Amino acid sequence: MKSAADAFVEFAQVGKSYDGHTLAVEDFNLRIPQGEFVTLLGPSGCGKTTCLKMLAGFEHPTAGEIFLKGQPVGQIRAHKRNIGVVFQQYALFPHMTVAENLAFPLQARRVPAQQVAASVARALDMVQLSDFADRLPGQMSGGQQQRAAIARALVFEPDIVLMDEPLGALDRRLREEMQYEIRRLQQRLGVTMLYVTHDQGEAMAMSDRVAVMSEGRIQQIASPEVLYEEPERVFVATFIGENNLLDGRVVEWDAASCRVDVGDGAGEPAIVQAFPVAVDGAGQPTKLAIRPERVALNPPTGSYSNVFDAKVLDMIFMGDHLRLHTEVLGRAPFIVKIPNIVGHGAVLPGDTVQLGWLVTDCRALDATGSASAYSAAPEQDRVPIATSTETAPARG
Ligand SMILES: Nc1ncnc2c1ncn2[C@@H]1O[C@H](COP(=O)(O)OP(=O)(O)OP(=O)(O)O)[C@@H](O)[C@H]1O
Ligand SMILES: [Mg+2]
Numbered sequence: 436m437k438s439a440a441d442a443f444v445e446f447a448q449v450g451k452s453y454d455g456h457t458l459a460v461e462d463f464n465l466r467i468p469q470g471e472f473v474t475l476l477g478p479s480g481c482g483k484t485t486c487l488k489m490l491a492g493f494e495h496p497t498a499g500e501i502f503l504k505g506q507p508v509g510q511i512r513a514h515k516r517n518i519g520v521v522f523q524q525y526a527l528f529p530h531m532t533v534a535e536n537l538a539f540p541l542q543a544r545r546v547p548a549q550q551v552a553a554s555v556a557r558a559l560d561m562v563q564l565s566d567f568a569d570r571l572p573g574q575m576s577g578g579q580q581q582r583a584a585i586a587r588a589l590v591f592e593p594d595i596v597l598m599d600e601p602l603g604a605l606d607r608r609l610r611e612e613m614q615y616e617i618r619r620l621q622q623r624l625g626v627t628m629l630y631v632t633h634d635q636g637e638a639m640a641m642s643d644r645v646a647v648m649s650e651g652r653i654q655q656i657a658s659p660e661v662l663y664e665e666p667e668r669v670f671v672a673t674f675i676g677e678n679n680l681l682d683g684r685v686v687e688w689d690a691a692s693c694r695v696d697v698g699d700g701a702g703e704p705a706i707v708q709a710f711p712v713a714v715d716g717a718g719q720p721t722k723l724a725i726r727p728e729r730v731a732l733n734p735p736t737g738s739y740s741n742v743f744d745a746k747v748l749d750m751i752f753m754g755d756h757l758r759l760h761t762e763v764l765g766r767a768p769f770i771v772k773i774p775n776i777v778g779h780g781a782v783l784p785g786d787t788v789q790l791g792w793l794v795t796d797c798r799a800l801d802a803t804g805s806a807s808a809y810s811a812a813p814e815q816d817r818v819p820i821a822t823s824t825e826t827a828p829a830r831g
Contacts, residue, residue: 442466450498461651477648519588519596529571534568558590674726709799720802727770729796737789
């Protein structure tokens with residue numbers, strides 16, 4: 436098997452089984468051009484670390500082949516692979532100072548002593564740890580240790596850096612700072628990056644492209660914008676950001692739009708107009724995905740193809756936006772986000788309102804994805820919840 440010339444790294448139909456029958460990674464295909472920052476994103480156990488370990492040469496694929504600069508990784512001697520790694524569990528050597536830790540990969544590559552000192556100084560400066568050269572890891576904060584580990588992965592000027600949840604142990608504020616720092620360093624050095632996280636915000640903030648994984652496979656790989664705006668599957672639609680999901684059946688279809696009955700089958704049909712992503716004919720079951728922030732509250736007449744009466748069940752004040760739990764088309768909770776801006780038109784629980792959304796903001800996806808009614812926002816993104824009507828802004 437030969438790798439495509441333009442790919443710096445290529446996974447070609449890679450599979451991995453640890454036990455001979457279950458697949459940790461399955462039919463995994465990924466091409467990374469030089470200098471790109473690609474993130475593997477997915478829930479625990481979906482195979483992210485396994486992919487990284489196979490590229491690093493710590494594990495071997497049981498199917499397919501991995502190429503580095505056009506050569507099968509397995510055929511490149513370990514010390515010639517020139518891969519920097521930061522794994523969460525691979526801490527710094529505790530008995531060595533920071534400078535000694537950084538010197539280690541250089542000495543292992545038989546770099547002359549004088550050059551080692553210069554490279555270590557430069558790498559420490561890069562992560563703003565110049566004053567910490569003589570500290571032992573145990574004498575530094577978690578964030579400083581992780582910065583030192585990143586410097587150690589970069590100090591020998593690797594062709595590619597692999598990072599596996601490097602910020603997992605840090606608190607949120609430090610994590611965000613480090614995300615920015617890693618991205619800035621990667622761009623400045625032009626180094627190719629394969630990064631692993633299960634935090635979608637982190638993946639979105641740092642990456643050129645994100646590969647969303649589930650059960651050993653890539654579900655979709657695209658830029659953060661495309662993943663958010665054009666999810667191709669229910670798994671992606673609910674894993675990246677938040678989506679309301681409505682189960683239905685296609686009653687009319689053409690390539691630009693379809694009509695979907697989301698009624699319960701017993702009463703009158705309830706027709707929603709949607710953009711067909713994963714349906715291509717009448718009669719097919721589908722899940723419609725509608726982002727909470729793309730739902731308009733009491734829209735002007737005639738401005739939206741989809742307009743339905745809804746009941747407000749609850750209103751949660753989130754600071755910069757209001758979060759409405761509504762019941763629409765017999766479904767609850769159907770979430771609506773309204774920006775907290777002047778004239779946003781406040782509502783109260785119990786109110787009857789109209790909700791509207793565009794055909795293009797209503798994506799008809801596969802029917803077989805996640806069964807939950809909608810995907811909840813991560814808890815840490817929430818401010819303390821106040822549901823009483825006292826927190827509702829004055830009506831106007
Ligand atoms: N050494 C091993 N022996 C047997 N099974 C393994 C081994 N390492 C991983 N697995 C299994 O392979 C699957 C993928 O594991 P992997 O560590 O790649 O997941 P992950 O996406 O990195 O998860 P996490 O987010 O929890 O780190 C899991 O089902 C896991 O139990
Ligand atoms: Mg892992």
